[in-house]
Amino acid sequence: MNAIGPVEPGEGxxxxxxxxxxxxxxxxxxxTALRRRPxxxxxxxxxxxxxxxxxxxxxxxxxxxxPPTPPAPSQLPFPAQxxxxxxxxxxxxxxxxxxxxxxxxxxxxxxxxxxxxxTRVSQPYAGMSVxxxxxxxxxxRAGAARTIVITLHVTECETVPENDGLPFLxxxxxNTRAIQEQSFILGPRYAHALSRALQVACSNDSx
Amino acid sequence: xxxxxxxxxxxxxxxxxxxxxxxxxxxVYGIVxxxxxxxxxxxxxxxxxxxxxxxxxxxxxxxxxxALPLMLVGAVIAAVLVAVGAERFAYRPLRTAPRLAPLITxxxxxxxxxxxxxxxxxxxxxxxxxxEIAGGPFEIGSVTIQTGDVFLIVAAPISMAILxxxxxxxxxxxxxxxxxxxxDTAKLMxxxxxxxxxxxxxxxxxxxxxxxxxxxxxxxxxxxxxxxILGLKAFTAAVLGGIGNIYGAMIGGLVLGLAETxxxxxxxxxxxxDQLGGQSWANVWAxxxxxxxxxxxxxxxxxxxxxxxx
Amino acid sequence: xxxxxxxxxxxxxxxxxxxxxxCGSRDSGDKGSDSGGTTVVIGVDAPLTGDLSxxxxxxxxxxxxxxxxxxxxxxxxxxxxxxxxLDDQAQPSSGQQNASTLVADxxxxxxxxxxxSSVAESMQKVFDDAKLVxxxxxxxxxxxxxxxxxxxxxxxxxxSYFRTATTDAIQGPFAAQYVFNDAKKKKVFVIDDKxxxxxxLASTFTAEFKKIGGQVVGTDHIDPxxxxxxxxxxxxxxxGADVVYYGGEYPQAxxxxxxxxxxxxxxxxxxxxxxxxxxxxxxxxxxxAGDLATSVxxxxxxxxxxxxxxxxxxxxxxxxxxxxxxxxxxxAAWAIIEGVKKAVEDNDxxxxxxxxxxxxxxxxxxxxxxxxGKVSFDEFGDATNKQLxxxxxxxxxxxxxxxxxxxx
Numbered sequence: 001m002n003a004i005g006p007v008e009p010g011e012g013x014x015x016x017x018x019x020x021x022x023x024x025x026x027x028x029x030x031x032t033a034l035r036r037r038p039x040x041x042x043x044x045x046x047x048x049x050x051x052x053x054x055x056x057x058x059x060x061x062x063x064x065x066x067p068p069t070p071p072a073p074s075q076l077p078f079p080a081q082x083x084x085x086x087x088x089x090x091x092x093x094x095x096x097x098x099x100x101x102x103x104x105x106x107x108x109x110x111x112x113x114x115x116x117x118x119t120r121v122s123q124p125y126a127g128m129s130v131x132x133x134x135x136x137x138x139x140x141r142a143g144a145a146r147t148i149v150i151t152l153h154v155t156e157c158e159t160v161p162e163n164d165g166l167p168f169l170x171x172x173x174x175n176t177r178a179i180q181e182q183s184f185i186l187g188p189r190y191a192h193a194l195s196r197a198l199q200v201a202c203s204n205d206s207x
Numbered sequence: 208x209x210x211x212x213x214x215x216x217x218x219x220x221x222x223x224x225x226x227x228x229x230x231x232x233x234x235v236y237g238i239v240x241x242x243x244x245x246x247x248x249x250x251x252x253x254x255x256x257x258x259x260x261x262x263x264x265x266x267x268x269x270x271x272x273x274a275l276p277l278m279l280v281g282a283v284i285a286a287v288l289v290a291v292g293a294e295r296f297a298y299r300p301l302r303t304a305p306r307l308a309p310l311i312t313x314x315x316x317x318x319x320x321x322x323x324x325x326x327x328x329x330x331x332x333x334x335x336x337x338x339e340i341a342g343g344p345f346e347i348g349s350v351t352i353q354t355g356d357v358f359l360i361v362a363a364p365i366s367m368a369i370l371x372x373x374x375x376x377x378x379x380x381x382x383x384x385x386x387x388x389x390x391d392t393a394k395l396m397x398x399x400x401x402x403x404x405x406x407x408x409x410x411x412x413x414x415x416x417x418x419x420x421x422x423x424x425x426x427x428x429x430x431x432x433x434x435x436i437l438g439l440k441a442f443t444a445a446v447l448g449g450i451g452n453i454y455g456a457m458i459g460g461l462v463l464g465l466a467e468t469x470x471x472x473x474x475x476x477x478x479x480x481d482q483l484g485g486q487s488w489a490n491v492w493a494x495x496x497x498x499x500x501x502x503x504x505x506x507x508x509x510x511x512x513x514x515x516x517x
Numbered sequence: 518x519x520x521x522x523x524x525x526x527x528x529x530x531x532x533x534x535x536x537x538x539x540c541g542s543r544d545s546g547d548k549g550s551d552s553g554g555t556t557v558v559i560g561v562d563a564p565l566t567g568d569l570s571x572x573x574x575x576x577x578x579x580x581x582x583x584x585x586x587x588x589x590x591x592x593x594x595x596x597x598x599x600x601x602x603l604d605d606q607a608q609p610s611s612g613q614q615n616a617s618t619l620v621a622d623x624x625x626x627x628x629x630x631x632x633x634s635s636v637a638e639s640m641q642k643v644f645d646d647a648k649l650v651x652x653x654x655x656x657x658x659x660x661x662x663x664x665x666x667x668x669x670x671x672x673x674x675x676x677s678y679f680r681t682a683t684t685d686a687i688q689g690p691f692a693a694q695y696v697f698n699d700a701k702k703k704k705v706f707v708i709d710d711k712x713x714x715x716x717x718l719a720s721t722f723t724a725e726f727k728k729i730g731g732q733v734v735g736t737d738h739i740d741p742x743x744x745x746x747x748x749x750x751x752x753x754x755x756x757g758a759d760v761v762y763y764g765g766e767y768p769q770a771x772x773x774x775x776x777x778x779x780x781x782x783x784x785x786x787x788x789x790x791x792x793x794x795x796x797x798x799x800x801x802x803x804x805x806a807g808d809l810a811t812s813v814x815x816x817x818x819x820x821x822x823x824x825x826x827x828x829x830x831x832x833x834x835x836x837x838x839x840x841x842x843x844x845x846x847x848x849a850a851w852a853i854i855e856g857v858k859k860a861v862e863d864n865d866x867x868x869x870x871x872x873x874x875x876x877x878x879x880x881x882x883x884x885x886x887x888x889x890g891k892v893s894f895d896e897f898g899d900a901t902n903k904q905l906x907x908x909x910x911x912x913x914x915x916x917x918x919x920x921x922x923x924x925x
Contacts, residue, residue: 078819080904081890086924124698161729166690168921180819183694183921185687210755213780217747325566332570334768334800344779351781426744426772427802430568436742471737471748486749487711487738 077113079173080182082142084109087190090197091149100154102197104190109145113175116140118148120172120181127156130169137174152194157202163195212350214472215465220356220425222464223363227418228441229448229456230370231290231411237387237451238407240306241298244313246415247438248320249290253416254337254429255328256285261338271340275358275420278338282416289320290412291405299401317435324431334430337423355424362417367457370414374453379406387451440493447497449507458508466496554595555868557857559584559850560619562612562630562640565604568768571796572632575840576654577602580629582826582833583850593858594866600850601625605636612636616643625649626868626876627853629846634658635713637678645675650877652679652852654845657790657813658717659686662897671897677877679852679898681845681889683813683905685714687923688789689721692762692811695907695919696787697731700809702760706735706753708773709764718789719764726762734758739769746773750780759784766791771800778804785809793841798910808910809918812841814889815904816917826888848887852894856880 091103110116119137123130133149140146150169154160168185228250235243260281265274297316301309324331340354352360374380385393386403394400422437423429440463448459470492475484483491500508561580563573577600584598601622603615612631619625620643627650631637637656644651653661664672667686696702705726709719716738723733735756737749746769753761754777761777763770763786774786774797785807788797793812798805817823823844830839839846859879860869869875884893890902903923908915 077821078815080920080922081815081820084922084924124694159730163728165725165728166687166694168694178819181919183691183919185691185921185923187924210751213751214748217751221745221747332566333568333796334771336799336802339802344781351779353779427775428744428772428800432567433744468748472752475737485737485739486743486746487740489748490740 076175076177078178078180079113079116079175080180082111082113083116083140083171083173083182084111085169085171085184085186087186087193088147089189090193091151093151099201101151102201103149103151104193106148106150106186107145108140108148110140110142112142114142114177115175116142117174118171119174119179120170121150122170123152123167124170125160127154127159129153129155152197154198154201157198160198160202162198162202163191165191167191167194209349210472212348214468216350216352218465218468219461220359220464221468222444222461223359223457224418224421224425224460225437225441225444225463226457226460227363227366227414227421228437229445229460230414230453231408232442232445233448233450233453233456234383234407234411236445237453238383238390239298239302239404241309242313242442243293243298243408243411244310244438244442245293245297245316245320246290246411247434247436247441248317249286249293249412249434250415250419250422250438250441251324251429251431251434252289252320253282253286253412253419254423254433255324255331256416257282257420257423258335258337258429259285271338274338275340279417279420282420283413286412286416286419287409290408294405294408299404317438321431321435328431331431334428337427337429339427340424353425355427358424359421362421363457366414366417370410370453373410379403383407443493443497447500447507449509452507452509455507455509462496462508463493466493554597556597556599556624557593557626557868558599558601558622558624559853560615560622560625560628560630561600561602562605562615562619562628562636563602563632564607565602567606569607569632569766571794571838572655572840572842573604573607574837575843576630576632576846578833578835578837579654579826579830579839579843579846580850582830582835583847583854585833586829587851587854592854593861596857596861596868598854598857599624605631605633607633607636609633609636609639613639613643616640620644620647620649626857626872627652627850627880629654629849629853631656632842633712633714634661634717637661638713641675641678645677648677648871648874648877650677650679650853650856650873650880652681652849652880654681654842654849655790656680656714657682657685657688658713659684659721660717662899673897675898676881679849679880679894681849681852681887681892681900682790682842683903683923684899685718685721685789687903688811688813688905689718689723690725691905691921692787692789692809692907693722693725693729693731695809695811696760696762697726697729699907699919700760700785702785703730704732704734704756704758704760706737706756706758706761707733707764708737708739708749708753708761710741710766710769711738712741712765714789714791715763715765717764718791719762722762722764739765739773741765741769744772746776747780749773750776750782753777753784754780754782758782761786763788763792767794767797767800771797771805774801774805774808778802787811790841793908793915795838795915798913798915801910803913805910806912810908810915811905812908813905814844815920816906816908817844818917819920820888820890822886822888822890844888848889848892851885851887852880852883852892855883855885859883 086107088105088107091105093101093103117137117139121130121132121136131151166185168183170181170183172181231246235241257278260278261274293316297312298309301312342354345352374383382398382403385398386400390400444459444463445456447463448455467489470489471486474492475481559580561577563576564570565573565577581600584600587598605612605615619628629652631653632655634656637653659667662674664674707719707723709715739746739749761784763773770788770792787809790812793810826844826847856876856879860872860875881894893901895901905921906917907919909918
């Protein structure tokens with residue numbers, strides 16, 4: 001409770017700590033002032049430190065706002081970025097074809113860039129094969145769209161799932177920039193059509 | 208293939224780590240009746256201490272055989288310094304304050320330490336990789352033991368033995384027992400209780416540091432939040448074994464680790480429990496076990512050894 | 518004396534804390550004053566601290582880059598863009614608070630974020646009530662746009678919610694197709710973290726994997742707070758699975774992959790965009806080679822626009838990586854900027870009074886070439902550009918192995 005110290009120095013209490021005393025300052029100051037000094041020093045140090053830390057912490061992320069370089073002039077696009085393949089619908093099979101063969105119409109379009117060549121169309125299952133009309137490779141210009149017909153042939157029903165939820169075609173595309181294999185997931189209508197065709201194809205195996 | 212042996216080993220390993228950390232909770236509680244919630248962060252600091260030695264003190268490519276003892280030393284030094292500092296500046300001024308004050312201080316300290324490491328340790332905003340001991344896993348029958356786990360298998364029993372010797376045989380250890388029983392009388396008998404309390408904090412921190420090195424080796428990473436959940440688990444283990452009892456801490460840790468592992472492995476196979484199994488339910492089952500134990504043995508598995516003070 | 522030193526320390530700490538607080542607000546204090554025109558704030562909500570901060574900071578910086586680019590180009594006449602980034606710590610409760618904070622700031626005309634689907638669930642209604650447009654660069658839960666019954670009956674949930682990322686409805690099945698057909702793995706052990714994102718992804722994966730003939734030999738759910746997955750790893754090993762699918766994020770996926778391999782099961786771990794981060798490889802260690810992740814979008818190196826973004830990002834001097842969602846965040850921010858531009862142009866060069874509603878309506882109809890390709894939104898608020906890529910860990914880095922386009 002007597003933390004402030006005596007107002008008048010009592011005998012022996014007024015002796016300032018030798019280390020903390022500077023010439024000419026000790027005598028006329030009360031001991032409290034002396035003892036406050038470390039506190040003040042600590043506060044100042046803490047403030048300085050905090051200010052320093054905060055200046056450091058909030059220093060601008062961007063040292064010099066480097067100008068974002070203007071968009072590079074037309075770099076050639078990768079083929080998969082400009083080609084779109086969409087499902088149109090089932091294609092009537094040639095008369096007399098076995099149910100193991102069925103066909104779909106797709107629309108392939110090229111948005112921009114150089115001419116794109118389709119070099120291969122495949123699907124992932126071992127028990128099924130795919131052929132296209134026109135035959136691969138075929139080319140499509142930018143801005144053009146063409147209908148292609150894929151004919152699927154089921155050879156082994158066991159290895160082909162009948163209700164694949166997300167069937168896709170792997171299409172290998174080439175332009176002057178790159179060759180890319182892209183999976184085109186043709187969506188729920190294709191999944192539905194494929195699943196129905198597979199059920200027909202695989203219901204009467206005798207053919 | 209029977210997976211029971213492997214799951215038992217998994218559980219014992221996890222439990223040993225809980226036990227190493229639980230010792231700190233139980234010793235501090237036994238002597239000053241304080242639940243030191245910052246202990247999980249002391250554990251974390253130990254992990255970072257070991258990492259600091261590896262990353263910034265030792266030259267690159269030091270063999271783990273050389274590095275590991277030094278890292279252990281670094282971990283212990285870091286953890287002990289922080290623990291003793293916490294005792295001196297956060298807990299000692301509050302020793303005569305109501306019980307809740309130091310408890311809340313402990314929680315605050317825990318957050319402060321976490322955030323301090325997060326803010327100032329380079330790269331600690333994400334998990335940091337911990338060095339690994341090279342060499343393939345050891346196969347003993349159908350049980351696989353990782354090289355990183357070998358440290359834990361060796362270190363946990365040795366630590367326990369050292370602790371038991373220290374508490375039972377040395378002067379300071381007996382002083383600790385006396386202080387735990389009755390601090391006022393102990394003081395009258397000439398025991399420097401302030402020193403004893405510091406020793407308790409330091410010892411607890413040292414064991415947590417050993418646990419932290421084991422954690423780093425086992426999981427290959429440390430992160431600023433690693434002490435939070437593990438600290439809670441270790442505290443649970445200490446209560447399960449009987450808080451205040453150093454053997455209880457280790458037993459409680461082992462039981463807790465086994466319970467969690469068994470729950471993960473087998474609960475889902477019980478008919479009708481398939482929704483209540485799996486690792487996400489392991490904590491629930493561990494706490495069910497804790498509640499059951501406390502219902503029938505409120506003093507924990509081994510009970511508090513120190514005499515109950517009124 | 519003890520009392521005194523305690524007081525001294527407390528005072529020093531308090532002073533320090535006050536100084537820090539003061540300097541924390543300096544940032545926002547001196548900004549608005551130096552521009553003559555209107556200031557529009559783009560809010561950002563993402564985990565800026567914690568385990569997922571690598572992704573969150575990438576989002577924040579990318580939005581910042583978009584705002585700066587728009588200012589530099591003077592893209593919207595008389596409007597200066599600023600960002601206001603709030604940290605949601607990947608917690609739905611924080612997300613909701615942040616949403617309320619952003620709604621309360623009248624200068625905020627659009628929000629980019631959040632990262633986590635579970636956080637988005639807590640924010641959607643707050644923004645919708647305020648007609649404030651929200652575009653997430655990373656949410657993949659299908660229910661956010663198409664309703665809980667999205668598999669049978671799609672229904673738009675909130676008119677103000679959009680996203681630039683592809684949904685799990687495609688991502689999970691695409692992973693299943695790759696694992697089954699290309700990686701030739703037939704027996705899977707499925708693990709998730711029970712969160713909206715992880716559990717959703719795991720279930721779309723599982724459904725497709727079963728449909729195409731795969732076998733699920735075990736499932737487990739993990740607790741994202743722990744790091745000990747040894748019990749689960751032992752279960753995986755004994756299940757005889759030849760692949761593990763994990764629905765969740767990299768802070769858990771990395772250690773999980775590491776511990777599964779350590780248990781002796783040398784099988785790949787497969788996950789979604791939540792594990793597609795360099796940190797995953799760091800955490801999973803050397804044995805992670807062959808682990809797979811699907812992520813939204815085409816590989817950056819095949820997109821000219823993305824290269825530009827990467828260069829600008831580097832030039833911007835940001836301390837953190839743009840991470841998995843940088844491009845999507847930039848596009849999300851740019852969609853808001855386009856929306857503001859439209860609203861301003863329709864109102865004789867001034868912000869309309871009901872700017873928020875006008876911007877929301879405009880965002881529905883935006884169409885521009887963004888970092889990740891063409892950006893526009895369908896009737897549910899989902900991105901119309903749905904590309905995704907399978908990445909594999911090779912030599913300590915993610916490498917694209919297969920890309921797909923959804924055209925349904």
